[in-house]
Amino acid sequence: MTPDQLVALLAAAVTAGAPLIYAGVGETLAERSGVLNLGVEGVMLVGAVCGFAVAVASGDPWLGALAALGAGALLAAGYALLTVTLGTEQVTTGLALALYGTGLSAFLGKPLIGVPNPAPFRAFPVPGLAELPVLGPILFRQDALVYLSYGLALAAWWWLARTKPGLHLRACGENPEAADAMGVNVAAMRYGAVIAGGALAGLAGAYLSLAYTPAWTENMTGGLGWIAIALVIFSTWNPLRLLAGAYLFGAVDALGFRVQLLGVETSSILLRMLPYLFTLAVLVVITVARRQASVPAALGRPYFREE
Amino acid sequence: MSTGAAARPLAQPARAEAPVWVDAVGVRAGSIVAALAVGAIFLAATGHDPVHAYREMVVGAFGSSFAVEQTLVKAIPLSLAGLGVALAFTMGLWNVGAEGQLAVGALAASWLALSAGALPAAVMLPGLLLLGALGGAAWALTPAVLRAYAGVSEIISTLMLNYVALLWVDYLVFGAWADPTAFSFPYSRRFPDSARLPLLYGDVHLGALIALAAAAGLAVLLGRTRWGYEIRTIGASPAAARYAGIPVRRRILLVMAASGALAGLAGAGEVSGVIHRIQQGLSPGYGFTAIIVAWVAQLRPWAVVLVAVLFAALLNGGFVIQTAGVPAAIAYMLQAMILTFVLAGEYLLRRLRRRRAVAAARALAAP
Numbered sequence: 236m237t238p239d240q241l242v243a244l245l246a247a248a249v250t251a252g253a254p255l256i257y258a259g260v261g262e263t264l265a266e267r268s269g270v271l272n273l274g275v276e277g278v279m280l281v282g283a284v285c286g287f288a289v290a291v292a293s294g295d296p297w298l299g300a301l302a303a304l305g306a307g308a309l310l311a312a313g314y315a316l317l318t319v320t321l322g323t324e325q326v327t328t329g330l331a332l333a334l335y336g337t338g339l340s341a342f343l344g345k346p347l348i349g350v351p352n353p354a355p356f357r358a359f360p361v362p363g364l365a366e367l368p369v370l371g372p373i374l375f376r377q378d379a380l381v382y383l384s385y386g387l388a389l390a391a392w393w394w395l396a397r398t399k400p401g402l403h404l405r406a407c408g409e410n411p412e413a414a415d416a417m418g419v420n421v422a423a424m425r426y427g428a429v430i431a432g433g434a435l436a437g438l439a440g441a442y443l444s445l446a447y448t449p450a451w452t453e454n455m456t457g458g459l460g461w462i463a464i465a466l467v468i469f470s471t472w473n474p475l476r477l478l479a480g481a482y483l484f485g486a487v488d489a490l491g492f493r494v495q496l497l498g499v500e501t502s503s504i505l506l507r508m509l510p511y512l513f514t515l516a517v518l519v520v521i522t523v524a525r526r527q528a529s530v531p532a533a534l535g536r537p538y539f540r541e542e
Numbered sequence: 543m544s545t546g547a548a549a550r551p552l553a554q555p556a557r558a559e560a561p562v563w564v565d566a567v568g569v570r571a572g573s574i575v576a577a578l579a580v581g582a583i584f585l586a587a588t589g590h591d592p593v594h595a596y597r598e599m600v601v602g603a604f605g606s607s608f609a610v611e612q613t614l615v616k617a618i619p620l621s622l623a624g625l626g627v628a629l630a631f632t633m634g635l636w637n638v639g640a641e642g643q644l645a646v647g648a649l650a651a652s653w654l655a656l657s658a659g660a661l662p663a664a665v666m667l668p669g670l671l672l673l674g675a676l677g678g679a680a681w682a683l684t685p686a687v688l689r690a691y692a693g694v695s696e697i698i699s700t701l702m703l704n705y706v707a708l709l710w711v712d713y714l715v716f717g718a719w720a721d722p723t724a725f726s727f728p729y730s731r732r733f734p735d736s737a738r739l740p741l742l743y744g745d746v747h748l749g750a751l752i753a754l755a756a757a758a759g760l761a762v763l764l765g766r767t768r769w770g771y772e773i774r775t776i777g778a779s780p781a782a783a784r785y786a787g788i789p790v791r792r793r794i795l796l797v798m799a800a801s802g803a804l805a806g807l808a809g810a811g812e813v814s815g816v817i818h819r820i821q822q823g824l825s826p827g828y829g830f831t832a833i834i835v836a837w838v839a840q841l842r843p844w845a846v847v848l849v850a851v852l853f854a855a856l857l858n859g860g861f862v863i864q865t866a867g868v869p870a871a872i873a874y875m876l877q878a879m880i881l882t883f884v885l886a887g888e889y890l891l892r893r894l895r896r897r898r899a900v901a902a903a904r905a906l907a908a909p
Contacts (some may be wrong), residue, residue, distance in 0.1 A: 273697070311703050318884065321889040326636055326697065327837055331881040334830055338874030342588075376595075392794040465698045504713040511702040522694045 273329025274459025277336020282437025307437020601863025639700025641829025647806025678806015
């Protein structure tokens, strides 16, 4: 592999990592507050279709991104109602959301199949920074949503680790009784985290239909929502490590495409298995290495004040 | 039942007032009605006539003997995979990999059908089914080992392996197994006649009996045997099960393998009983719908079969109303909404029971 090819591969990894950062940071927020949301895949799909529909109708990709945020937030609000207020079992409720989102997106997207996107997010080189050697082409010749993903991961890390509301959120996920005693409104915190997480998952989906692909196809997420959940475990609920994981994963994904360009004789279908097998392998390594010590202690446990 | 006199008066008035199962069945039926109502609102909001759509769905699912046959044919894989999911969920194992296990079962069965066409049906058919079950079991075993010995979440691992299994199907039907006469259509040659499951009623194949037998077997196993008792104990409390000396790890391997085997049987049934070849998209998400089926059926084997028929009807109705311009995806939305309302209904049930218990306690306290 020549240095140029390596740079191109890393740039592709950063692009492919962006939706995982959005969805993964969103899931990190929800899980840090104590709510497991397995519905990411479905929410991403709904975000992808809503974002695409609005972008096509309005000609403005930003409006599409906004619509995806809204659609994701709305679905997540329903999820929060079920899991936080009614205390339903979170694994099953999350699966229901994933399946619902898959169905809803296919329903809404039926007339959009094959429609070209007149207004995708386009690469937008940052003046000055784009000319840097190596880093320029990798980090600064991307589209606007990729730039925002860097900021989001940093901001989420800082907010969780260094601010008081971030501390309160983590308290809800570690020990909701103690958080309640501290005067934190556990239910409100969890609602907020789940809804913000859903909005970000929606945006992750819109990234696919507005920038990465950019078109609408049924089930276009192809498991990225589940991979984002695995990355959250990999990152031990830390947005900065999530950033690293997303790029690592993006590199594997991009490598799959490039292996053939390098002249290696392989089946493209077998190469498409790589991201899933890689995710599984990473999950095994991280579970064995860390023994899940950093799982938010109250993850998946509903909290009700004694009545 | 001789544990303290105080407990009995508490429980008895509650039971006498309305048996628990009346609440349970009532709330679940109500959940389904509520989901259909919300679905109707959604259809109306998206410019479809809900009454017309629902009527067409019912006609498409039950309106003719052909429709009934198609519904029963789809209920077979849903029952088998649903029973597998229910078995795993009973033990607290989140096997969400039925879709992949079904695909691998179909692959294993297809391998025999395509490579040993000269075998007589008497050898071929048991062989197909056995290989299907083994294929599904083998595919479930990796997540089982990872869960049992390394503590790796089976949710993510079974899901990832779904994608891998479906890609294996693609790999073979586009490559080594591609029908040479079909010019890159993603399916294999047709199976020889000896590899076709006998039909019982119209298009309904032998798999229907296998599904019923599996439900009966599972009901006995879970309800009447020590093994079933152990599984339920592990599901209720893994720690307690370990203290009681139940070999939890070995049970995980066994239950996941059995769960995968049932899904694999579903896959073998599809290729040898319905499509008579292996092809891309051989399952319209049976493995995922099976999760909903299992949960709505409260993991009870006979209820799984009943709910599977209902959900097969939904799927079939969804296919039929496409001709009326309503996307078939409405069926998947309705399924997910039914699950959602059933989950919310469980909250209602808990509230109902608590209120009854409180009322009973008050009645007891006031002379």
